Amino acid sequence: xxxxxxxxxxxxxxxxxxxxxxxxxxxxxxxxxxxxxxxxxxxxxxxxxxxxxxxxxxxxxxxxxxxxxxxxxxxxxxxxxxxxxxxxxxxxxxxxxxxxxxxxxxxxxxxxxxxxxxxxxxxxxxxxxxxxxxxxxxxxxxxxxxxxxxxxxxxxxxxxxxxxxxxxxxxxxxxxxxx
Amino acid sequence: xxxxxxxxxxxxxxxxxxxxxxxxxxxxxxxxxxxxxxxxxxxxxxxxxxxxxxxxxxxxxxxxxxxxxxxxxxxxxxxxxxxxxxxxxxxxxxxxxxxxxxxxxxxxxxxxxxxxxxxxxxxxxxxxxxxxxxxxxxxxxxxxxxxxxxxxxxxxxxxx
Numbered sequence: 001x002x003x004x005x006x007x008x009x010x011x012x013x014x015x016x017x018x019x020x021x022x023x024x025x026x027x028x029x030x031x032x033x034x035x036x037x038x039x040x041x042x043x044x045x046x047x048x049x050x051x052x053x054x055x056x057x058x059x060x061x062x063x064x065x066x067x068x069x070x071x072x073x074x075x076x077x078x079x080x081x082x083x084x085x086x087x088x089x090x091x092x093x094x095x096x097x098x099x100x101x102x103x104x105x106x107x108x109x110x111x112x113x114x115x116x117x118x119x120x121x122x123x124x125x126x127x128x129x130x131x132x133x134x135x136x137x138x139x140x141x142x143x144x145x146x147x148x149x150x151x152x153x154x155x156x157x158x159x160x161x162x163x164x165x166x167x168x169x170x171x172x173x174x175x176x177x178x179x
Numbered sequence: 180x181x182x183x184x185x186x187x188x189x190x191x192x193x194x195x196x197x198x199x200x201x202x203x204x205x206x207x208x209x210x211x212x213x214x215x216x217x218x219x220x221x222x223x224x225x226x227x228x229x230x231x232x233x234x235x236x237x238x239x240x241x242x243x244x245x246x247x248x249x250x251x252x253x254x255x256x257x258x259x260x261x262x263x264x265x266x267x268x269x270x271x272x273x274x275x276x277x278x279x280x281x282x283x284x285x286x287x288x289x290x291x292x293x294x295x296x297x298x299x300x301x302x303x304x305x306x307x308x309x310x311x312x313x314x315x316x317x318x319x320x321x322x323x324x325x326x327x328x329x330x331x332x333x334x335x336x337x338x339x
Binding site for chain 1: 214239248249250251270272275277278279280281282283284285286301302303304305306307309314316
């Protein structure tokens, strides 16, 4: 009887501590979270991955609440790998490239030029030449407010091209499919 | 014995409830502002909800939202179109700490009509020291047959 009471009390104290630690701002996270920056599978991530499995079965979409070291460069690196591994769906890729050229082209200026648009099966990679990094933010702001492309995306304007000039790399995905 | 059973059950149920991850962050539309004019007088509000009261065009509402930590979040918005013809579109955007990059959700759009809908916008990755906000284009005001009318509406936005 005493042992059962003791176990129950211990569980309640642990519960109280965990509740406090996980709800306060900047609350304690599992110790392993800080040493595993790469995405780990979660239920939702697996759902997303399975939807994309026709073209890239090895790839795992980002897990929710799982990346204490998440950065734009890290997101771009993950998408570069995914893009490199993806096979091309010729029909979708051609249509998407045409659509993106038209959509992004409306906002191209002397300071922001479209260098390259490549699409595969669910993902497109766009490279833009920049006069300055500020011109990239102006471009993104204008485009996001008026875009006709409805899928999600990630843009990194902290990229330097082989010629030493600033670049922005933009990945966009199919509508309804998480990156 | 009954007390012991209750304590054990309460502890087990309580432990099970911890598996849900971080709490959802919800922000009312009322906390937002217009763009490019922050004090856009076309917007009117009623408690949490903001509506477009101008018939000239759609108007853009920006709603910043607090993020507790860098992570991938499921974004959604509760919105409706106007009484007829015009709709409301929303997207969630995360921005890097030095304006050095963006993660944006899909662009979700309501139907026409005043019935509120939850727009599921997919996942955005909020980087370390980054910020997040929602951008919703509220459809132009349209009159109804009774002499009244309404524009597009946004009630709240959520990161989960």
